[in-house]
Structure formats: C-alpha cells, structure tokens
Amino acid sequence: MSVLEAKITELQEAAAKQGDVVRSLKAHAKDGKADKAEVEAAIAQLQEIKLDLDAKQKEFEKTTGKVSSQSKEAFRAALTNLLERRLFYIPSFKIYGSVAGFYDYGPPGCAIKQNLTQAWRQHFVLEENMLEVECPAVTPEVVLKASGHVDRFTDYMVTDLKTGDPYRADHLVEGHLEALLEDTKAPLPAAEKREVKDLLAGVGEMDGAALGALITRFGIKAPDTKNDLSPPFPFNLMFKTSIGPKGDMVGYLRPETAQGIFVNFRDLLYYNGSKLPFAAAQIGNSYRNEISPRAGLLRVREFTQAEIEHFVNPDDKSHPKFASVAKLEPLLYSRELQMGEEKRPKPVALGDAVARGTIANETLAYFIGRTWLLFGRLGVDLKRMRFRQHLQHEMAHYAEDCWDAEVETTYGWVECAGLADRSAYDLRAHTAMSKTELNAYEKFTEPREVEVTTVTPNKKELGLGFKRDAKAVADALEALGEEDAMCLKSDLDAGKPGKVVVDGKAVQVTAPMVEIKRQQKRLAGRNFIPSVIEPSFGIGRILYCVFEHSYYTREGDEARAVLRFTPLVAPVKATVFPLVQKEQLNALATKISASLTAAGLSNLIDTTGNTIGKRYARTDEIGVPFAVTVDFQALENASVTLRERDSTAQIRVPIADVATLIRRLVDSATTWEDAAAEYPAVAKAAAEEQQ
Amino acid sequence: MSVLEAKITELQEAAAKQGDVVRSLKAHAKDGKADKAEVEAAIAQLQEIKLDLDAKQKEFEKTTGKVSSQSKEAFRAALTNLLERRLFYIPSFKIYGSVAGFYDYGPPGCAIKQNLTQAWRQHFVLEENMLEVECPAVTPEVVLKASGHVDRFTDYMVTDLKTGDPYRADHLVEGHLEALLEDTKAPLPAAEKREVKDLLAGVGEMDGAALGALITRFGIKAPDTKNDLSPPFPFNLMFKTSIGPKGDMVGYLRPETAQGIFVNFRDLLYYNGSKLPFAAAQIGNSYRNEISPRAGLLRVREFTQAEIEHFVNPDDKSHPKFASVAKLEPLLYSRELQMGEEKRPKPVALGDAVARGTIANETLAYFIGRTWLLFGRLGVDLKRMRFRQHLQHEMAHYAEDCWDAEVETTYGWVECAGLADRSAYDLRAHTAMSKTELNAYEKFTEPREVEVTTVTPNKKELGLGFKRDAKAVADALEALGEEDAMCLKSDLDAGKPGKVVVDGKAVQVTAPMVEIKRQQKRLAGRNFIPSVIEPSFGIGRILYCVFEHSYYTREGDEARAVLRFTPLVAPVKATVFPLVQKEQLNALATKISASLTAAGLSNLIDTTGNTIGKRYARTDEIGVPFAVTVDFQALENASVTLRERDSTAQIRVPIADVATLIRRLVDSATTWEDAAAEYPAVAKAAAEEQQ
Incomplete structure (x- = not known):
C-alpha cells in the first residue's frame, strides 16, 4: 500500500468516527444534554476531514489513472453509512452488541424489500400463473437427509490450534493468495503469478485436502494470532433444533425453500389437473449458519429467498412464451467465453443462444430473459449485469446446465440468482427416501x-x-x-x-x-419423473445491488446523496411539504397526504419549518421519487407543484389529480415525460434545491 | 353419548374415509390405472353414506332441539375437507408422514394469506404511518433472557410413567372435567357440577401444583394407555439452536415478533425525530414448540404474527384520532359482565367505554375500534366477534388493561388478537439487561x-x-x-x-x-420510559375464522359449497370461461385474462369443456367473487357477462371495461349494487347454475 493509500484509509476511518460523534451529539442536543456550539464544532471538524479525504482521493485517481479500491471502499462506506443512518438496515440486537450475520430492516428497508418481493411475485407468479406455496422453515431431518443437505451442506473450516477460533478455509486461502498477487514490495515472478492466479480461480471448488495442501504450502496462519491452523474439516451449515417435547426428533431450519415444493409435488400436480409443465414458487426465509459472515447483506445467516421449480417433461423443454424473450440481448458469459482469451461477456440474443446450444433449452433461456427484464425494472444497471454459465466442474453431476445472474458491485460480481436445469435429481431423491412415487403421466399422441x-x-x-x-x-x-x-x-x-x-x-x-x-x-x-428447472433468487442480495446502483451525489455537491430508486421499488412514493408553517397549508397538506394513503401510496408529510432545500435533501437520501409542495397559490387555485427527484424538474398539478397521477407513475402506467408534457412546468428558484 | 350420536360419528368417519378413496381413484384414473366404473361406484357409495349421515343429523337436531356438537363437527369436517382438497392448507411433509403442528399453504391459501396480511399492513402501517421493521427469527439467548421467555415461557407437561409419552397437563385436566360435565349416564349432582364448572374456568391459570392436585383428586390417567402420570413440570416452548461454528452461543427461534421492536427502540425513536407517541410494527413468523398441537391452524408450531408496539407517554394516553372510532359499538365483554349474572357481551360505544373507565384509555380503545373495523373488512361476522377483557388474575402484574379479540367458531371462542397496555415493562427489562437507557425525553410546556x-x-x-x-x-x-x-x-x-x-x-x-x-x-x-400499548395479531387464526365464517352451501344443494370471501381477501379475483370450446372464444378469453393480470388481478382461465355450472361450482369452492363468461355475443359486440358469486346475478359488460370494473370492485371503490345499476342485467338460464 502506498503512503497515499494509507493516508486515504486513515482519513476514511477518521470520517466514520467523527460522523458517529456528530450523530451522538445531535441526539443529546435534543435531550438538552449537549449544547449547540459543541454540535456545530463537531460538524465543522467532520467537513474538514471530508474535504481532505476528497482531495487525497482525487490525487490518487489522477496519479494511478484508475479507480482505486479505496475509492470503491469510500463509495461503499458513504453508502452503508447512509443506509444505516436512515435505518434501511442495521445490525440486529445492537443494544446487546449484535451477532454477526443478522440484520434488521428498518422502515425504509422493510418497505423497499416488500416492494421488490411484490414486484417479483407479479412478474413471475401472477404473470405465469405459478402455484405459490408457503411451507415451514422448521424441517424434520428426513427431508434434508433425502435432499443431501444433512450429509453434504458443508463448508470447510479450520481452527486456530491455540485459541480454537474458527475460520472458513477457502476464505483464508483466497485472502492469502490475493495478498500475494497485490504485494508491490515483493512482487511475484511472472510464472508464479500465473500459477497463483489459477489457484485462486479454483479455490471455490476445492475439497478439504486441496485447501489443506495450500495452507501447508504457503504457510498460512490464523490471521489474528499467527498461530498454526488445524487441517480443514467439513462444518454443516444448517441450524439444528429439536421438534416436540420428547427431544428425540431432530429438525433443522431449512437452508433453502425449494424442498418444500418438492415434497408437495404430488398434490401440486393434482391441483394443476395432472398436467405438465407447471411451475411452483415459494418466497420465504432460509437459514445458513455461516462460519464467519462478512460483506454485510451479501452473506447473512437468515435471508429471504424466492424460488421457482418449473416441472417439465425431460423430452420437451420448449417454452410456449419463448418468442417473447428471444430477441432480448442480455450479457452472456458462456463457458466458452470464460475459457477463451478475452474473458468478457457478450450481448447475445436468447433465440440465438438456444439455437447454437449455448443455453441448454428454451425454458432455461426463457427464465434468463424474464430475470433480466425484472432486474431492469428493479433498478439494476443492465450494463453491469451478466449471466455466467457454470463451468463443467462447478456443476453437480446431475445438472444439465446452470447460469448465475451476477451483478457488479464494489464487492466484485455478486451472484443474485441461479438458474439451473437440475434434471430429475430432486424428485428422484425424495421418491427413494419417502417410497412415494413422484411421477407424472404422459399420454402419447398415438399409442x-x-x-x-x-x-x-x-x-x-x-x-x-x-x-x-x-x-x-x-x-x-x-x-x-x-x-x-x-x-x-x-x-x-x-x-x-x-x-x-x-x-x-x-x-x-x-x-x-x-x-x-x-x-x-x-x-x-x-x-x-419430470425434470425441474430452478430459478432461485436471493432477495437481500438483489436489494443490496439495487442500493449500489441507485446511489449518487448531486453534481457539484458531494454532501447531497440521492438514491435513484424506480417509483416501483421506492419505499416512500411521495412527500408532502407545506411551503411554510401555516395552519392553512398544513391542513391542505394533511388532506393531500390522506388521499395518497387511500390510494395505497406510502407518503411522508414534513411540516417542520426547515427550508424546502433541506427537506428535499432528506427525502432524496431515502429515494422518494416525487415531492408535492403546497404553497400559497394552492389556496387560490387548488393546485400544487410536483417535483421529480432526479431531474429536479417541477410541474403544476391540480390537487384533484395528484393521487391518481402519482399512482399511475408508480404503476408505470405513465412516465414523468408524459406528465411533464401534460401539466405546465414550474420555473424553479435556484435557491430551492439548496440546503 | 347417545346411540344416535355414536352413529353420526361413525358415519362421519366413514364419509371422510370414502372421500379419500374417491380422490385416490380419480388420481389413478388419470394415470390410466383405475377404471371409470370403479370410480363411479365409489362416488355412489360416498353419496349413500352422506345421505344417511344427513338424515341422522336432522333426526338428532329434531329430537334434541339444539345444534349438536356433531353438526358442528360435521360443518368443520366438510369445511376442512374442502380446504385440504383445494390446497388452501395441508399438513406439511405429508410424504414423510407429517409432523404435528406444521402446515403448508397451497396456492389459494398462500394468496388469501397474503391478501389478509397486505390488508392489515394498509389498515395499520400505512394509515397510521407506523414504522415497520423486519428482524430475524433466530435470536441470541440474552434478548429472551431479558424478556423473561427463557425463564417463564413454559407450559406444564406430564408424562405417561410407563411409556414416557408427553401430554399437556391443562389440556388433560380440561378434557377430563368436560367429560364429567357431559356424562349423561352418570350425571353429576348439581352442587358438584357447579364446582367442576368453576374448576374448569380456572384451569388456564393454574400452576403445576394446582394441576397436579386435580390429576390426583380425579384420578386422571394417560388417555391412550390408562397408565399413571408424572407430576406436572414446566416445559419451555422455545425451539433452541446454536449460533456460529463454535457451538457456544445459544439461540432460540423467537416466540413472538415484539422483542425485535423493543431492542430497536432507541433507533426507532431517533428515526421518528425523537418524538412520542409513535408505533412500530412487525409482520413475521414466530415459533412455539407446542407439547401436543391440535385444532388445526389454531395451534401450530410455526405461525405468522403481526404485532404493533405503540409507544406513548404514560401520563397521556389520549389518541388524536380517537373521535373517528368513538361511536363504533363492538361487542364488549368486560370484566364486570363476565363476573355478572348474564355472562354475555354487550355492544358499547367505545367513547362511552373510555368515559366510564371500562377501557383504560383512548389509545387502547382506538386500537380495539380499528381491529373491529379490519375484521369486518376481512369477512369476519361481527355478530360473532367480541372483545373480552382479561380478568385481574389473568393479567401480568405490570399490565394496566388487556382485551382479547375473540371470534366464535366450531372450536368455541378463538383468541385472534390481544390488545394490552403493558406499561413500561418491556423497555425497563431491556434497559436493565443491556445497560442501555431506553428513554424518551419530554420537554415541559413550561419549566x-x-x-x-x-x-x-x-x-x-x-x-x-x-x-x-x-x-x-x-x-x-x-x-x-x-x-x-x-x-x-x-x-x-x-x-x-x-x-x-x-x-x-x-x-x-x-x-x-x-x-x-x-x-x-x-x-x-x-x-x-414510555409505556407501550401492544395490539398483537395471529394471522393464521384470523384466516381460519374467515374460512369458518365464509363457508356455506347453496340453498337446496348441500353438495355445492361456497366460500363467500370478500373481493379484498379472495385468493383469485376472477375466472374467465369461454362458453364452449371454440378457438375464437378461447383467444378472446386469453386476452381478457391477460388484461386482468396486467391490472394485478389474479385470475384463472378454464377452457375445459365442462358445463358452465360445473365450472362455477369449482370456483365457488375457492371463493372466486367474479366470473367472466365469453359467449358468441362477445364476438359480435365485444361484451361479456360478469357473474357475482353470492347473488349469482349477471350483468353484461363491455370487454374494455372488465379489468377496470373488477379492479374497482376489489378495491371497494365501487359495489356490486352500483355495477348492477350501471350495466344491463342478464336473465340467466336456470340450467347455468346446475352442475
């Protein structure tokens, strides 16, 4: 790390610390325990640190000509600071010191997560008439024995031989190899560098013996104590419990929602009139007792999954609606491209990908297309999203084909969904264990x-x-x-x-x-036994990617952060501001707020005497797309101004139209451009957008 | 039990068994494994049993002049048969023999549960701008130690001294006392009867010693073996697990969602601008390892709760919106009425109840009123709903007042929500354990x-x-x-x-x-430390009560079951039927179905050649409120018929209006009566409603 980089890291830490001081002082100022001058001094100090940090980062980018990992980290630090401060999510059980891998969603986080889940349900369950089910998380052992989780749902763990502290073996090895590659003081010779790179690419697929060999070869020690490590051993990631009062029935918290669908296959097939293909879906929480969770929302111990099991005749995996996605061109990162020279994904029309055999069948490709459309609607930047095909050795032996939907973030490419053709594996496994035939019947067109x-x-x-x-x-x-x-x-x-x-x-x-x-x-x-094609989504991961792709700061004012949520997912759809604190304006604002609520639009009313600019800034931070301002004109001609968050453009709208217009904007039944064409524009005073 | 009653029970069992046979044969007929004659013979046999059962029940009702517990049971058997057959819910893990206390929701159950939850969220969270949070179910021990659950969340258990089989002590005692009271062969003398009745009323509040004394006094044995029982001992109802790889951190699955709100109180207060009162809410799953679950959806081991914690200054529990509910007159079953002669609830205006001190304060009464309004919208019969005040000895020592929302079902009065003023107990407990002050600050209007x-x-x-x-x-x-x-x-x-x-x-x-x-x-x-007023709802219980209050059979045809779900909660909003199997009609039906889907209206299209009557009957069973029939006239003048489920009345509606009209009916923006006034009525052929 260069001196400059070290300085940047130091300043980031200082800024985070000072931010905490400011918040704590502000809270106490409200209680009358801290005085105003003290608060202002702390804020001034924070701004000084930020200015210094900004200058150092610009210097670094100019000298190295690339976006530094520090500026990635600074981006992430600024974003997560905002997200935690505005209660999108916070570590759970904070007053008891928290427990790694558990997060609480606060009001805006809870709302955006629901909107995202509801959009998923409308996009898949309603559009495709899928059979949605809801099964318990507590699962008796036999189900997960059949699925293979009891025996094989493990990560390799090593422990510090002196303290007993546990680590995840693959993470330790990865960290060590990455450090070797990045070491500028003692750079590796070219040949060795190539070898370490290859090893690094393969760590995810290594077994305990292979990981153990690397730990020995590179002399990897416990990171905190530098003590020796135990050989890697498998650790089952399921939370174990006991069902009933006798204590003799082992249960686990489900590690995925899919099994609930498989065990109900017979009833679901009957419900569907014994006809194939059909899809069942489940949205619910799953649990994985991760060895050492890190990376915020991306690796947690309790998380919401949305899974689809599409059951199909193995001899016919065509899809009746495939034509509707055949011309879409998502970035595909096929096996071939991964093994080739360029190592870059390419946009390919899904119709071509199926025709050339890149994607195994229409149904799998159909879901890839639908997933791409959904992510776009949710606010993921599609230029930073790719579908990566599993390499042969990454796939389970029974899988026919498998693609991960990956989104680029400051953590690198994050797997947000997996789309796999799992053949008949799961139904076969439950047939064997339960002695219940999980078959479908096909009547031949001719005997x-x-x-x-x-x-x-x-x-x-x-x-x-x-x-x-x-x-x-x-x-x-x-x-x-x-x-x-x-x-x-x-x-x-x-x-x-x-x-x-x-x-x-x-x-x-x-x-x-x-x-x-x-x-x-x-x-x-x-x-x-039908084949199953399984699109499986991690809701929390998609949400985090939406956060990263939505965050920006207003041009020329880096202190003014904005989350550009689409109206569909935005946690709060509109704010209502009386221009100044006047009884009449407040009353009118309250009435407008009630009309929004009645239309099912979550909204906030802000009757503080703060400047409009300050109120805009507060709502930009939680990504509210529309702001209604009630001024004195409203009392005369029953109209208000409506501001769009990203353009900051304003139009004048009759009060009677407000709820309907916002409802239509949120439902994508109209666009802001159409609304701006329909209603008169308002010239805004430059001062309005100032805090 | 009389000979007649025994015969009725026997016939009920036979009917249930034969129903299974028919279903199994039907499924196999589709596979080509059973022949049609066999199926028809089985159906004929089932109808014979049902006729016999019906006659016996009518005879019983005539001779006794009251609705028999058998006819309650017959009602429940018919309803649950329908609910399981149409996959509203089924026992979980069926192919592995199921586990008591766990249920899966199938497609219609899942949809109605979501609609109900969403209605709750709109009614409380959106309307009151509550702060919704989502916290994990896995909870570290310290949190539940503070709340008292680790030490006191227990039921009394007894075991069969020979087999070790566990039973819930209070249920055994209740069962025994009920049997004594109902014994017609050896009726109790009047004085003893009165004593047993009093004992029975108190069983729910008894400790282990008191229950043990009754077991000894009445010589109660293990029901299955008649062996002696152990003395009652407390059994903790929480599912226990271990967090992290070291195995040294005890965790539990939360027994209620409330604690997640309490531990976040500080952050939530700050989010609310440090102002009181405010309410936080959480919808999520909770877990109770019941000793011997029974009563279907009413006592399960994993269930969805919706809880509100309304934080308020203990010196001022008024509510700004109380006037909006003051004139509502729900049935109140106050402490006084319970102790009085009549023992019957009375309709009381909530304003009067607060003025007279029957309900402790406005905020508690406000939530009683809001709960009553919601239950009505969900389809609970308000004449069969009451708010029962806890007797002094039922309440925890810290509680100021507590009312249960109870709904009458075939199981008796079922507690669906509890509304309690818990004073500062919970925040005080977490302050003591976490050493974190969970305070609010009140600025006096004058020093x-x-x-x-x-x-x-x-x-x-x-x-x-x-x-x-x-x-x-x-x-x-x-x-x-x-x-x-x-x-x-x-x-x-x-x-x-x-x-x-x-x-x-x-x-x-x-x-x-x-x-x-x-x-x-x-x-x-x-x-x-603020006081907290807690309205807490069990979603599954409300759902079951809605099922019971929605079920009826068409006049004159007891085989035709209907669920009269309100359009708001109905799992499927509309069906689309082409009158006969014709390409053109199917194509038009598909187009109409797509327009409904686009409007967010779940719908089913049925292009089987079945008679319209048969198709109506199938959709009545899952409570679809509206049916669109596409006939030949539709091809000429682009209009269709729309049928309302309960009146079976039909109107003729232009295709262009269909989606909007149904959307408005579902959103309660218009009523069927208004729609019937707006569009021409269709005289229906009597044959149409025949199967």
Whole structure:
C-alpha cells in the first residue's frame, strides 16, 4: 500500500468516527444534554476531514489513472453509512452488541424489500400463473437427509490450534493468495503469478485436502494470532433444533425453500389437473449458519429467498412464451467465453443462444430473459449485469446446465440468482427416501409399439435346484435389468449355464429354470419423473445491488446523496411539504397526504419549518421519487407543484389529480415525460434545491 | 353419548374415509390405472353414506332441539375437507408422514394469506404511518433472557410413567372435567357440577401444583394407555439452536415478533425525530414448540404474527384520532359482565367505554375500534366477534388493561388478537439487561418547579468516624431514596443518631457527618420510559375464522359449497370461461385474462369443456367473487357477462371495461349494487347454475 493509500484509509476511518460523534451529539442536543456550539464544532471538524479525504482521493485517481479500491471502499462506506443512518438496515440486537450475520430492516428497508418481493411475485407468479406455496422453515431431518443437505451442506473450516477460533478455509486461502498477487514490495515472478492466479480461480471448488495442501504450502496462519491452523474439516451449515417435547426428533431450519415444493409435488400436480409443465414458487426465509459472515447483506445467516421449480417433461423443454424473450440481448458469459482469451461477456440474443446450444433449452433461456427484464425494472444497471454459465466442474453431476445472474458491485460480481436445469435429481431423491412415487403421466399422441423383455422364473425347477433359496433366486431373476436379462438369455440359448447374483453371491441357473422373452407391447402412455428447472433468487442480495446502483451525489455537491430508486421499488412514493408553517397549508397538506394513503401510496408529510432545500435533501437520501409542495397559490387555485427527484424538474398539478397521477407513475402506467408534457412546468428558484 | 350420536360419528368417519378413496381413484384414473366404473361406484357409495349421515343429523337436531356438537363437527369436517382438497392448507411433509403442528399453504391459501396480511399492513402501517421493521427469527439467548421467555415461557407437561409419552397437563385436566360435565349416564349432582364448572374456568391459570392436585383428586390417567402420570413440570416452548461454528452461543427461534421492536427502540425513536407517541410494527413468523398441537391452524408450531408496539407517554394516553372510532359499538365483554349474572357481551360505544373507565384509555380503545373495523373488512361476522377483557388474575402484574379479540367458531371462542397496555415493562427489562437507557425525553410546556432532596456526606467527619469504611458509608448515604433520606434527616434534626444500611449492616451516623436539604429546582423537561400499548395479531387464526365464517352451501344443494370471501381477501379475483370450446372464444378469453393480470388481478382461465355450472361450482369452492363468461355475443359486440358469486346475478359488460370494473370492485371503490345499476342485467338460464 502506498503512503497515499494509507493516508486515504486513515482519513476514511477518521470520517466514520467523527460522523458517529456528530450523530451522538445531535441526539443529546435534543435531550438538552449537549449544547449547540459543541454540535456545530463537531460538524465543522467532520467537513474538514471530508474535504481532505476528497482531495487525497482525487490525487490518487489522477496519479494511478484508475479507480482505486479505496475509492470503491469510500463509495461503499458513504453508502452503508447512509443506509444505516436512515435505518434501511442495521445490525440486529445492537443494544446487546449484535451477532454477526443478522440484520434488521428498518422502515425504509422493510418497505423497499416488500416492494421488490411484490414486484417479483407479479412478474413471475401472477404473470405465469405459478402455484405459490408457503411451507415451514422448521424441517424434520428426513427431508434434508433425502435432499443431501444433512450429509453434504458443508463448508470447510479450520481452527486456530491455540485459541480454537474458527475460520472458513477457502476464505483464508483466497485472502492469502490475493495478498500475494497485490504485494508491490515483493512482487511475484511472472510464472508464479500465473500459477497463483489459477489457484485462486479454483479455490471455490476445492475439497478439504486441496485447501489443506495450500495452507501447508504457503504457510498460512490464523490471521489474528499467527498461530498454526488445524487441517480443514467439513462444518454443516444448517441450524439444528429439536421438534416436540420428547427431544428425540431432530429438525433443522431449512437452508433453502425449494424442498418444500418438492415434497408437495404430488398434490401440486393434482391441483394443476395432472398436467405438465407447471411451475411452483415459494418466497420465504432460509437459514445458513455461516462460519464467519462478512460483506454485510451479501452473506447473512437468515435471508429471504424466492424460488421457482418449473416441472417439465425431460423430452420437451420448449417454452410456449419463448418468442417473447428471444430477441432480448442480455450479457452472456458462456463457458466458452470464460475459457477463451478475452474473458468478457457478450450481448447475445436468447433465440440465438438456444439455437447454437449455448443455453441448454428454451425454458432455461426463457427464465434468463424474464430475470433480466425484472432486474431492469428493479433498478439494476443492465450494463453491469451478466449471466455466467457454470463451468463443467462447478456443476453437480446431475445438472444439465446452470447460469448465475451476477451483478457488479464494489464487492466484485455478486451472484443474485441461479438458474439451473437440475434434471430429475430432486424428485428422484425424495421418491427413494419417502417410497412415494413422484411421477407424472404422459399420454402419447398415438399409442406406441415397444419391445420389452419379460423374465418368468420356473418355480418348480428352481425349487428342485435351490431348495429353500429358490425364492431368493426367483426374486433376483425378476429384478434383472433389460441388459442383464438379455445377457443371461444369450448364455442359456447357447446351451451354457448362466449366472445371476443373489445376495452378493453369483449362482448358476440353467435353461429350464427361467423363460426370457422379447415381446411387442402397445403403450398408450408412460409414467416419468419430470425434470425441474430452478430459478432461485436471493432477495437481500438483489436489494443490496439495487442500493449500489441507485446511489449518487448531486453534481457539484458531494454532501447531497440521492438514491435513484424506480417509483416501483421506492419505499416512500411521495412527500408532502407545506411551503411554510401555516395552519392553512398544513391542513391542505394533511388532506393531500390522506388521499395518497387511500390510494395505497406510502407518503411522508414534513411540516417542520426547515427550508424546502433541506427537506428535499432528506427525502432524496431515502429515494422518494416525487415531492408535492403546497404553497400559497394552492389556496387560490387548488393546485400544487410536483417535483421529480432526479431531474429536479417541477410541474403544476391540480390537487384533484395528484393521487391518481402519482399512482399511475408508480404503476408505470405513465412516465414523468408524459406528465411533464401534460401539466405546465414550474420555473424553479435556484435557491430551492439548496440546503 | 347417545346411540344416535355414536352413529353420526361413525358415519362421519366413514364419509371422510370414502372421500379419500374417491380422490385416490380419480388420481389413478388419470394415470390410466383405475377404471371409470370403479370410480363411479365409489362416488355412489360416498353419496349413500352422506345421505344417511344427513338424515341422522336432522333426526338428532329434531329430537334434541339444539345444534349438536356433531353438526358442528360435521360443518368443520366438510369445511376442512374442502380446504385440504383445494390446497388452501395441508399438513406439511405429508410424504414423510407429517409432523404435528406444521402446515403448508397451497396456492389459494398462500394468496388469501397474503391478501389478509397486505390488508392489515394498509389498515395499520400505512394509515397510521407506523414504522415497520423486519428482524430475524433466530435470536441470541440474552434478548429472551431479558424478556423473561427463557425463564417463564413454559407450559406444564406430564408424562405417561410407563411409556414416557408427553401430554399437556391443562389440556388433560380440561378434557377430563368436560367429560364429567357431559356424562349423561352418570350425571353429576348439581352442587358438584357447579364446582367442576368453576374448576374448569380456572384451569388456564393454574400452576403445576394446582394441576397436579386435580390429576390426583380425579384420578386422571394417560388417555391412550390408562397408565399413571408424572407430576406436572414446566416445559419451555422455545425451539433452541446454536449460533456460529463454535457451538457456544445459544439461540432460540423467537416466540413472538415484539422483542425485535423493543431492542430497536432507541433507533426507532431517533428515526421518528425523537418524538412520542409513535408505533412500530412487525409482520413475521414466530415459533412455539407446542407439547401436543391440535385444532388445526389454531395451534401450530410455526405461525405468522403481526404485532404493533405503540409507544406513548404514560401520563397521556389520549389518541388524536380517537373521535373517528368513538361511536363504533363492538361487542364488549368486560370484566364486570363476565363476573355478572348474564355472562354475555354487550355492544358499547367505545367513547362511552373510555368515559366510564371500562377501557383504560383512548389509545387502547382506538386500537380495539380499528381491529373491529379490519375484521369486518376481512369477512369476519361481527355478530360473532367480541372483545373480552382479561380478568385481574389473568393479567401480568405490570399490565394496566388487556382485551382479547375473540371470534366464535366450531372450536368455541378463538383468541385472534390481544390488545394490552403493558406499561413500561418491556423497555425497563431491556434497559436493565443491556445497560442501555431506553428513554424518551419530554420537554415541559413550561419549566416546572420541583422540590428535590440532596444528600451531601461530610467526608472528613466520616473518615474520623469510620476510617477505611468511610467511602462505603458515603456511597450508601448518596444512594438513599427520597423517603429514607427524609427519615434520616428527621432523626438527625431531633438530635438523635440516624441509621443507614451499608453492605447489609446498619451503622449509626451523626448530624455532622451529613447534610440533608430540601431544595427548589427548575426543570425544563424529564427523561422517562414510555409505556407501550401492544395490539398483537395471529394471522393464521384470523384466516381460519374467515374460512369458518365464509363457508356455506347453496340453498337446496348441500353438495355445492361456497366460500363467500370478500373481493379484498379472495385468493383469485376472477375466472374467465369461454362458453364452449371454440378457438375464437378461447383467444378472446386469453386476452381478457391477460388484461386482468396486467391490472394485478389474479385470475384463472378454464377452457375445459365442462358445463358452465360445473365450472362455477369449482370456483365457488375457492371463493372466486367474479366470473367472466365469453359467449358468441362477445364476438359480435365485444361484451361479456360478469357473474357475482353470492347473488349469482349477471350483468353484461363491455370487454374494455372488465379489468377496470373488477379492479374497482376489489378495491371497494365501487359495489356490486352500483355495477348492477350501471350495466344491463342478464336473465340467466336456470340450467347455468346446475352442475
């Protein structure tokens, strides 16, 4: 780290600390415990630190010609400071010192999260007539045994051999390798650099032994104490509990919502008139007991998922509405592009991607297109969003194809959704464990002639040959697969004795003991286990990406932060300001606020005597898209001004139209441009936008 | 139980069993595994059982002149059969044999639950500008230690001394006492009957010893084995887990959502500009590891709560909007009425109830009124809803007043919401445990003169008198309460030595050692711990009551069940039926369905060739309020018929108006009566409503 970079970090810390001092003093000023001069002095000191920080950052960017990781961190620090200060989210249980990986959503966070979830529901569940379900989080062990989570839902952990402190092995190794690559004092030779880069790319897929080998090879120690580390061992990420008063029924908090859908497959299929394809969906909380959560909202122990399981005939994964997305061109980062020279995603029309076989099938591509459309509506910058295909070794053995929806943030590319063709794996697993057939029936358009092999044991002959083992041999013969049966037949037909395995031992059977025939059969249809295509979304992660892509500061005034939420997701749709503190204006503002509430539009009324500029600034910070100002003219001609947040443009609107107009803007039934064409513009006094 | 009653019960069981057979056969018929004749025979048999059951029930009602508990049970059996069959809700993890106390909501259940929750949010959070928060369910032990749940959130349990099977003690005792009262073979003498009735009324409040005494007195045994029972012991109802990888941090799944609000009080007060009163709200899942859950949705282990914590100055519990509810007359079942002769609730205007002191304050009464209005909008029959005041011994010692919103169902009166003035208890408990002051500051309108007592130890004199214990004595003097200080002063003023307790021992002090004065002081305001008024709702319970109050069968046709959901809560708002299977009609129906979806109206399109009557019957069962039928006339004049579910009346509406009209009906912006006045009525063919 250069001297300049060190100075920047130091100033960032100082600014954060001074910010806390100011807030605490302000709170006490209200209680009468701190005096005003003290507060003002603290604010002045904070501004000085910020000016210094700003200058140093500009200097750094000029000298290095790139956006520094410090300025990324400064961006993130400014954003998270705003988000926590305005209670979008805060660490949970703060008065008890908090617990890592748990966050509370405050009023604006709660509202935006609901709007986002509701938009997801309208976009997927309503539009596609999906079957939505809601299942409990507490899940008996057998369900998660079947799904594989009890045995395999693990991360590799290492512990400090002296203190016992736990760390996540892959994170430690990644951190160490990244530090090696960034070390400017002792730079790695080119060849070694290439090797470390390759290792780094593979860490996510390594098992315990491979991670252990790297820890030994690079001499990685416990970061806090520099003590030696234990070898990596698997740690199950599920929260465990016990159901009922006897204490003998193990339960877990579900690590994903998907399993609730799979165990209900039979009832859902019946509900759907026994017809395929259909999709079921669930929105709900899932739980992962992360070893050492970091990265704020991106890695938490309790989080909201929205998952879709689209059940489909494995022989026909076309989608009736595919044409509606075929021309969309999201950035695709295919396996091929990842392995190629450029290593950059490219915009590709989804129709072409399916035609060329880049995306495995129409249904998967349909959901990629729909996901892209949704993210755009939610306020994600689509130039900073890509669909990354899993490399072959990243995918589970049963998966046909898998794409992650990734969004670029200051943390790098963040996986916000995964879209996978999981074949019949999940239904097969629950069929095996529950002994309940999770099948669908397909009636052929025409009956089909098929050749089947029938094996008929001759019980009398077997009795003579095997005595009391005869039954076991007969069962083994009947259970023979197609291929084994034909193999046995060819031996017997050739006059040789054949072999069959009974209870792990091979026994010899002769021709009279069994009849094996090939027969033609007419079938009207067949039972099969459907394939499932699973789009799975992390609501908190999408929300965080929306925060990052929405944050900016007003040109020429870096202290004035704005969140440019779309009207659809904005937590508060409008504010209502009486221009000055007058009884009549307040009364009118209250009436307008009530009309907005009645139209289902969340709104805030601010009757403080603060300047309009100050009130705009406060509401810009929580991303309120529209502000209604009630001035004296309102009393004369029953009209108010309506300001749009990002353009700061204002129009004059009759009070009778206000609620309807904002409702239409929020529902995307009209645009601000159309509204500005319909109603007269208001020339704004420059002073209005000043704090 | 009479012979007739026994026969009714037997027939009910037979009908339920045969219903399962029919459903299973129908499912297999689709797979081609069961033949049609078999299905029809099963249906015929079911109808026979039902006819028999119906006759027996009518006979019973005629002979006894009252609605039998059997007909209550028959009502409930018919309703829950419908609800499970149409996937409103089903036992969770069915393919693994289910686990008591857990239910999944299927598509219509999920939709109605969301509509209900959303209505709650609009009615309370938006209308009152409440601060909504969302906190995790996983909660560290310290929070629930502070709240008292770790020590006291228990039910009394008894176990079968031979098998170890657990039972809830109060339920066993209640069951036994009820059976004694209902025993017609060996009826109790009048005096004993009165005593048993009194005991029964008190079981809910009994401690372990009292329950144990009754178990011994009445010789109550384990119901399944008739074995002896253990004495009752407390069982904590919280699900326990462990947070983080070290296994040393105990956590629980929250038993209520309220605590998340209390621990955030400081931040929420700051967010609200440090002003009182304000209310915070949370909707989320809570968890109670019930000993032996029964009664379907009414007692489950994972359930959705919606809780409000309204923080208020304890000296002023008026409510600015109280006038808006003062004239409402919900049925109030006050303490007085419960203790009186009639034992029946009465309609009382809330204004009068507060004026007479029946309800402790305006804010509590305001929420009672708002709750009553909401339940009405949700479809609860307000004649079967009452607010029951807690008797003095039911309330916690800190509670000022408490009312339960109860709804009458086949299970009796069900508590759906509790509205309590909890004084400062919760904030005080978290202040003590977290050492964080959870105060609000009140600025007096005018500075107040108050008289305070100051105690000033004389260190020199104390040093001479107490040597190295002088410091402890000085501390004890400074810590004296107002009253103790004045008591000491009067002794010293009278020339006597006074006493002060130091480390549990009384020591003597003399006049020169301490100066005690009364002084006038001017205070501009004061810090205080706010009182909290808590309306707390169980969403699943309200939902179940809405189901019961919505269920009826068409006059003259008991096989045709209808759920009369209000358009607001109905899971599906409209169906679209092409009159017959014709390409053109299907295409038009699909277009109309898409326009409904775009307006955010969930809808179903049914292009099966079934008769219109059959299609109406299927949608009546899930409570769809409006049906659009596309007939040949639609192709000529672009209009369709719209049918209202309960009146079965039809009007002719232009296709262009359909989505807007249904949207307005759902939003209560217009009524069916108004719509029927606006559009021409359609004379319906009687055949249409036939299946």
